[in-house]
Structures are given as structure tokens and as C-alpha cells.
Amino acid sequence: MVAHPQATLLERARKGDRGAFEALFVPLHLDAFRLAVAMLQRREEAEDAVQEALFKAWRKLDTFRVGSDVRPWFLTIVANECRSLRRTRWWGTLRMAEPTSKVQEWEGATPEQLDLRRTLAALAPDQRLLLVLRYYLDLPFEEMAQILGSTPDGVKSKTFRVLRKLRVANEAVEVTVT
Amino acid sequence: MDEQELRQLFRDTFDRHLPGPDAFRQLLDEGEERRRPRLGLLAAAVAMVLAAAAAALIASHPRVLPRTLPASSRLPASSASPAQTPPTSVSVPPELPTPAVASLLGKVEVASAGDELLRSTDGGRSWSVVYTGLPDHHGNVRDLEWVTDTTIFAATNHGLLVSRDQGVRWVLVSSRGDLYRLDFLSPSVGYVIAGSSPALQDGHVLRTLDGGASWSPYPVGLSVVTWIQWVDATHAWAGGPGGVVATSDTGRTWTLQLRPSSAADAAQVGFTDALHGFALFDRIGGPPELYATADGGQHWERASLPSSEVVGRFVVTGPTALEMVTGGTTSGLCASQDSGSSWSCRKLALGPITPYDWVASGQLRFLVGMRGTEVLLAASSDAGMDWTLRSVDVGPWVRASRAPGAHS
Known part of the structure; x- marks a missing residue:
């Protein structure tokens, strides 16, 4: 496998190359999920937060500075999504769903x-x-x-x-x- | 315990709840459609132009009287000639529907599905479409509030609407799209929680003195405000993550009355009069805190919650009475008559539904929620024992909000 420098991957990802985007972000999956699960304490919401963070990371790729580390940049987005997700849901809904799964999750x-x-x-x-x-x-x-x-x-x-x-x-x- | 043991405890506690790498790839796959904006945006722009042109044609026709649908029907959103067509030149980012409902003493109910407004005069058995919303289905009603027997306001993402004839005809009085929660004292004087996003991380209070046409900042002493309620022209309470503040001098001064015991994320206040009320603090990842007061907030007593599981917002039904919709083992509608000291709960016999908004008036209950791409309008005349259910297809709104480039 040919190793691509981050700048090359970034350039390709910015042009819409799914493989390059994956190469940049899949290695961060464990950190992203850990952060979201520990912050939100619920797996489904953690997945939602990470997915939204991935989407925003893709949209903001142009603002990422070449030469910087991707991990802190991406984890900042994940952390912001965790904050935003809970506040939005509390505001928008009565939060009645999934009580059973929540109980089972911590059994x-x-x-x-x-x-x-x-x-x-x-x-x-x-x-x-x-x-x-x-x-x-x-x-x-x-x-x-x-x-x-x-x-x-x-x-x-x-x-x-x-x-x-x-x-x-x-x-x-x-x-x-x- | 040393730091290394804390690290191990974190892993033991949370690692078993982690999705695997496949889940990450699946999230990437699911987001694939969203990450194709260029072509999608072009198509969306073309569709928007066509929709606007079509709507302009419709708008040029005389107004058609609202239709009343039979009780057994399912409401096909936007499928028939509506009472009114909103401005077609408005362009706003789409929002997922957050259905709302407001009741005028059980005589007239108005509910929202996307930014379509529906009206019922028979206790929720039938609903008429009275406002169709934006033609591109990007609109969303965030809050509804009756102010008098004839005047009702609707906060939407494309502006503030008002009806002065019990919800039959609607006009846009302001094009502000940052209004989320309404609290009008009169048809002229009103307050609102505004923010840059539904999360209200920058929630703040605005005031109007001209029926919503213009707004100005109205500081209450909290850096973030998620709720405000005036019980009369003199007394009001506002809440946010930092606590609950109150005024008893028409808003000239605000005093901090209550802080959450630990960091809160949002707050709700609800009063029936200048003495009796409740405050709810919600925390990320933790159970909310409920407080009650019987002396206007001089003293706040911590109240119990009907369930240790997920609990939503409350509705005040009397000086010492409130109701909450809960999850967990007591999933359903819970009521307390003694300021939250004790609760009685009954299951919500509505099938799968994610509740969004509800009102209680005497024995009447109106609840709106989502099931898939449908808004469910539920009405009960016996305090939630039996329900009449109607559904509205909001697929076009849901699809618009999930379209490529929708959240740009």
C-alpha cells in the first residue's frame, strides 16, 4: 500500500475523493466514538453526533490548515456536536424515546x-x-x-x-x- | 485510585458501549449522499426556482376557503388548495419538522406540521389546513401561542406569523427567522427566546412593542436564556443553564432566585400566578432537576420526578399541579397534584410516537409528535385515557431537510 502524505489526502478529499476522506478519518473512529459515548452516555446519540461531525468535517475541509494535526481538529467538531445534540433534542422534543434500550445499555x-x-x-x-x-x-x-x-x-x-x-x-x- | 486506574475505569465503563469500526464506515456510507452537494445544490436550486414560479402562480389566484377533513381521513400535507399561501420569495435553510400545538380553552386548536398550520374546532376530531407554509417545504413552525381569544402567533424559521381571527387567516408580521419561543403579554407587547440555532447555545430575550414587527434585545441578567414567562405585566421569570431569574417590577430589575445543583444545559419555568410555579433544569447525560415554589420564588423546594429515566418538559395544570411525559418503566403521562411530591402515571396509548409538544386544559389533552415522516395529532377529552389520532404526511419537509446541501 502506498502511504500518502496528509496534504495529498487532504487535497484529494477536498475534491470529493471518498477514499482519501476515509483514509484521513477512519483512523480516528475509536477516539471519536469514545469521546461521544462518554460525553453523551448513550450509543445511539453518540453515533448521531459522530455522523454529524463527519458531515461537518467534510464541509469544513477547506478551512483545515495543511500541516496541522487532523485529530484535534476533528475531535473539536465531535465535542461541539455532543454539546449541540443534547441541547437541540431537549429543546425540540419531549425526549420520551428509547427508555428500554437505555436501561439495558447499563445492565x-x-x-x-x-x-x-x-x-x-x-x-x-x-x-x-x-x-x-x-x-x-x-x-x-x-x-x-x-x-x-x-x-x-x-x-x-x-x-x-x-x-x-x-x-x-x-x-x-x-x-x-x- | 491513581490516574492509571481511572483510565482503566473509563475503559471498563464505556468501551463495551462503543460502536465498532464498521459502524464508522456505515456512518460514512449514510453520509455519502449528503456529501455530494455540488450537483445536488444545482438540482435543488433549479427545483426551488420552479417551485417558486409555480407557487407564484398559485398565489395569484383568489384565496380558497379552508377545507375541513373528515375524522377518518389522513391529512395529505399540501395536497389540496389551502387557505393561504405564504410569501414565495422567502428562502431559508430547511428544518426538520418540530410539531407544535396550542389550544384556546378547548374551543379552537392550532397545530403545526412542518410550517403547515392546521386548525380544529371539534376537539381534534377533524383538522383544516389554514396555512400551507413555504412552497419548497423548508419552513418549520417552532412555537405557537394564543394571546387573546382571537389572536395567535406562530414563530417559524421564516418569520413571525399572526392570526387575528382565531387562526383562520395568517399574515407574516416579521421576517426574523431566529425566534424560537414566544411569550406575548398582549397582541402588541411580547417577548421571545431567540438564537442562532435550535440548540439555543446563544439563547437570548428580545422584546417587541409593536406586535412583532420590530424587536430589540432585552437583557435579563443571564448569559444564556432558554425560557421566559410573564404571568402578568409585572411578574416574570426566565431560565437558562445558569439559573432562574425573576422580576416583580415590570422588568426593571431581575434577581437570581435559583441555581441548579450542578451544571445544567437548559431550563424551563412555568407559573400559574405570581406565587406558584416550577423550574426544571436539564443536564447533559444526567437526570433533570425539578423545583417548586409557592411564594414567587423566594424559596424553591426540590421536587421529585415521576421517573428516574428520561423526562421531558412539564406543563403546569394548576398552582401545585403539573404533568410530564416520561420514559422508563413508567412510560407515559404523569401528573402530580402536590408540587411534585407524588406522581401518578398512565401509559400513553398512542403506539410508537416521539412527542414534541402538548397542552393540557381541564380534561383535554392535545399532543403532537412524530412517527417516521408523519406528524401525529392526538387529542384526548378524558385527561389522556383515550386518544383520537390524526396523521399528517410531512415527508416533503423531512426530505427537504435531508437533501444534499440542505444545511449549508
Whole structure:
């Protein structure tokens, strides 16, 4: 297989080459789904958010700077879609659908897992995003800063502040920073 | 627990809910049609020009009286001569239908399907099309509000409509397409939640003093506002992710009364008078928080919810009474008479439906929702025990909103 530099893939994707678009974004599927599932805590909504993010990524390809990293750029879009999706749905509908699937989705979870889920749900979306990016997607602070539009030091101190909040909120997920 | 253990807990908690790589490719496949805009846009533009020309021809004909459909019929949206045709020169991005309904004391009901408006005077057994919406099916009604016995407003993505004859004839009074939630005090004075998108991440209040013809910003002290309600000319409440604010001096000053216990994403307020009301905060990924007050918001008491599962917005039915549509094991219509201390729920016998809007008036209930590409209009005269159901095909609206380049 011939390896294409990102600039070539980008150029081809901008011209509508599906293969090039896939080559750019399929490697990001795990990070994208992880981010959306942990933020929204529901698989169907996570898929919707990722699909909308893919669509917007395609539309915004012209604005992507050649030489930049695709991952933080795409994850920024996914994070925005997660925020937008829930707000739009709450506003637009009475949200009655899929109660059964939601219950089944979390069957078999351990108390620690349920605690983590509840604790995350109680955090502000931006605070939750910090923890998800750092501890679920294993991103370095530099990349988190790109996604959050901040500095690495700023992101680092915010992350630790949220960890402290987590400790106060729930002993089961008390975290010692090493 | 150290950081490494937290990482493991994240994976143990969420990894089993991840879709696989095939799902990602499937999402790419499903989006393929959307990612072909150039040809699609050209075709859409040609279709729009043709539709506009056709509609202009229709508009030049005399107005046809609204038709009343028999109870047993299914309403074919836009298929017959409507009462009124809206401006054809309007061009707005299409929106998925978000059906709305408003009831005038059970005497006249108006509901929306896309931006088509329907009217019933027999308790929802039959509905007449009174406004057809934009010819390209890009329109969407976002909110309906009766202001007097004769005046009703409709916020749409192509402007503000008003009817001054109980919903029979409609005129466009403003072409603002950023209005989402209406709260009029009189036919002249009104407030609205406006924003750049349905998510209302930048939701803010606007005020009109001339029946909606012009609007000006109206700050209430919240950076984001998702709801406002005036109970009279003096008292009002507004809510947003940051909390609930109130005024008791005609809006000269606003005071923060309530904050959510943890970060909220949106808020709703609902009052029956200057003393009794409720506030609901919704959180992303978490259960909402419901509060009740009996002293105008001096004190707010946390109220219980009818279900720990997904819960929607509420409708106030009395000073200490409210109803909610819920999911989970108690899926259905839930009512509380004691400010949310206790609830009784009954199943919604409507089959599969995604509810969007509903009203309660005495024993009457009107609920509108979506099932596939149909808007369902449900009416009950016994507080939700039995329902009369009508459907409206909104396939043209759904297809327009999903067409290539639709969200440009």
C-alpha cells in the first residue's frame, strides 16, 4: 500500500475523493466514538453526533490548515456536536424515546462504573470533556489545549481542579494525581 | 485510585458501549449522499426556482376557503388548495419538522406540521389546513401561542406569523427567522427566546412593542436564556443553564432566585400566578432537576420526578399541579397534584410516537409528535385515557431537510 502524505489526502478529499476522506478519518473512529459515548452516555446519540461531525468535517475541509494535526481538529467538531445534540433534542422534543434500550445499555455495570457515570453526568460539559480527553482518550495536555482553545498549562490546572471536585463528589472515584 | 486506574475505569465503563469500526464506515456510507452537494445544490436550486414560479402562480389566484377533513381521513400535507399561501420569495435553510400545538380553552386548536398550520374546532376530531407554509417545504413552525381569544402567533424559521381571527387567516408580521419561543403579554407587547440555532447555545430575550414587527434585545441578567414567562405585566421569570431569574417590577430589575445543583444545559419555568410555579433544569447525560415554589420564588423546594429515566418538559395544570411525559418503566403521562411530591402515571396509548409538544386544559389533552415522516395529532377529552389520532404526511419537509446541501 502506498502511504500518502496528509496534504495529498487532504487535497484529494477536498475534491470529493471518498477514499482519501476515509483514509484521513477512519483512523480516528475509536477516539471519536469514545469521546461521544462518554460525553453523551448513550450509543445511539453518540453515533448521531459522530455522523454529524463527519458531515461537518467534510464541509469544513477547506478551512483545515495543511500541516496541522487532523485529530484535534476533528475531535473539536465531535465535542461541539455532543454539546449541540443534547441541547437541540431537549429543546425540540419531549425526549420520551428509547427508555428500554437505555436501561439495558447499563445492565451489568459495576458500582464503580455507575459511580463514574453519575459523577461525569453531574459535571459541566466542559469539565467532563477535560476528563474524557485526558483519561479516556489519553491525550497529552498539548493536544487537549488545541481542542479546548486553551494553553497546555491552563488545561492541566483545570483538569486537576476537576479531579479534586471529583474526589469531593464521590469517594469511589477518588483519584490521586501522580 | 491513581490516574492509571481511572483510565482503566473509563475503559471498563464505556468501551463495551462503543460502536465498532464498521459502524464508522456505515456512518460514512449514510453520509455519502449528503456529501455530494455540488450537483445536488444545482438540482435543488433549479427545483426551488420552479417551485417558486409555480407557487407564484398559485398565489395569484383568489384565496380558497379552508377545507375541513373528515375524522377518518389522513391529512395529505399540501395536497389540496389551502387557505393561504405564504410569501414565495422567502428562502431559508430547511428544518426538520418540530410539531407544535396550542389550544384556546378547548374551543379552537392550532397545530403545526412542518410550517403547515392546521386548525380544529371539534376537539381534534377533524383538522383544516389554514396555512400551507413555504412552497419548497423548508419552513418549520417552532412555537405557537394564543394571546387573546382571537389572536395567535406562530414563530417559524421564516418569520413571525399572526392570526387575528382565531387562526383562520395568517399574515407574516416579521421576517426574523431566529425566534424560537414566544411569550406575548398582549397582541402588541411580547417577548421571545431567540438564537442562532435550535440548540439555543446563544439563547437570548428580545422584546417587541409593536406586535412583532420590530424587536430589540432585552437583557435579563443571564448569559444564556432558554425560557421566559410573564404571568402578568409585572411578574416574570426566565431560565437558562445558569439559573432562574425573576422580576416583580415590570422588568426593571431581575434577581437570581435559583441555581441548579450542578451544571445544567437548559431550563424551563412555568407559573400559574405570581406565587406558584416550577423550574426544571436539564443536564447533559444526567437526570433533570425539578423545583417548586409557592411564594414567587423566594424559596424553591426540590421536587421529585415521576421517573428516574428520561423526562421531558412539564406543563403546569394548576398552582401545585403539573404533568410530564416520561420514559422508563413508567412510560407515559404523569401528573402530580402536590408540587411534585407524588406522581401518578398512565401509559400513553398512542403506539410508537416521539412527542414534541402538548397542552393540557381541564380534561383535554392535545399532543403532537412524530412517527417516521408523519406528524401525529392526538387529542384526548378524558385527561389522556383515550386518544383520537390524526396523521399528517410531512415527508416533503423531512426530505427537504435531508437533501444534499440542505444545511449549508
